[in-house]
Amino acid sequence: QEVLDIEATQIDPPPPLGANVDTSFILGLGKVKDEVKILLDVDKVLSAAELSELEQSLQG
Incomplete structure (x- = not known):
């Protein structure tokens, strides 16, 4: 859990990653020191249906 400023x-x-792998939620790969961070588009990580299902499961 960290917030980083990464230069463009x-x-x-x-x-x-291949034709059958959805990467639409990956914005890019950020290089920070000796590490690579996967940059995610939070609006695309979960679909609306998946978000709804998650909310329902959290509510019990």
Whole structure:
């Protein structure tokens, strides 16, 4: 759980993972020191149906 400022020059586009792998939620790969961070589009990580299902399961 951290928030980082990553310069645009340190962000690469997501790599192709194959035709059957959905990568639409990956914004890119950020290079921070000696690590690579996967940058996610939080609006695309879960679909509306998945969010609804998660909310229902949390409510019991």
